[in-house]
Amino acid sequence: MAIVLENVSKSFGKKKALKNINLSFEKGRIYGLLGPNGSGKSTMLKLMTGLTFPTNGTVTLNGHPVTRKSSEQVAYLTELDMFYDVFTVRETVNYMASQFADFNIEKAKELLQELTLDPTQKVRSLSKGNRGRLKLVTTLSRDTDAILLDEPFSGLDPMVRDSIINSLLKYIDFENQVLIIATHEITEIESLLDEAIAIHYGTVIGQESVETLREEQGLSVLQWFKQISREQGEG
Amino acid sequence: MGEDFQASKPIYMQIVDKITSEIVQGKRQPGDKLPSVREMAVQMGVNPNTVQRTYAELERLNIVETRRGQGTFVSDNKDLTEELGRNMQDEIIKSFIQKMEEIGVDRKQIVTLLQQYLGEGQ
Incomplete structure (x- = not known):
């Protein structure tokens, strides 16, 4: 699996x-x-899931331009709430399974157990932490080439974060999948990353291997990020 | 989870140090099996590629050996624990002396201070 963005620009109106x-x-x-x-x-x-398209440039998955059908190959955890309140946890999982051919119901069951979610509970009555966990369950249960997580930790307490990181490490299929995590909470995921890509007002201002940063510059990702953001501000 | 890592050193090397120290302390014995890469990654809360590098480095240092289809084991070498222990002692002493010299304590004073601290030579 490879996702490639070439000369990609995206405008919303004038912005x-x-x-x-x-x-x-x-x-x-x-x-x-x-x-x-x-x-x-x-x-x-x-842009990588085909939910929106570039104004200029190309986005490709395994060499093919991204289309609306690309969601078949990409599991995407949005930062928004994406569940029906009246469903139970189990109904939510079954619903997702009915929507995606690649949904692995066995994996979902394991994950529910792992993250101690009660299948009979209504989505409406889930705590924020458990909603976050359920989002992760439904995303990781898909056997897709790519897993994209948008702010998976936002508003979740440290215990929930740890359990999410744990499940990521246990259930990602590293032979076949690419994992991309978008977040402003850098410290939380630092030890998880191979590569850090810094984005500042719509441009990429840096890309580094996490271990190389430490080895060659003695910097954590957060220190590096602050440094290059500051340079942007000055320049 | 819950390992904290320093910024100034690659994470894979910090795990090398941790495992080495566990061998010196006898928590891991020669011949013991190490967790699989994935298990270790989950325990440490780090990327499996990082653990892969840790194991490769430990293997290069002859601290562990990989047996095909069986996993990674602490080298079955009786002198290993002693040898690693000596290396670690050397490193700690070296950094201690370096820090003392940095703040202007000469070697003779260091010895005196150490003896005093340990309650000897009184």
């Missing part, structure tokens, strides 16, 4: 959300799209 982005993502690796709110991270993920 330029992304400017001339060139990136590629390979299977077996975990990427962090890092940037503050409004930097264009979510737009970038939506």
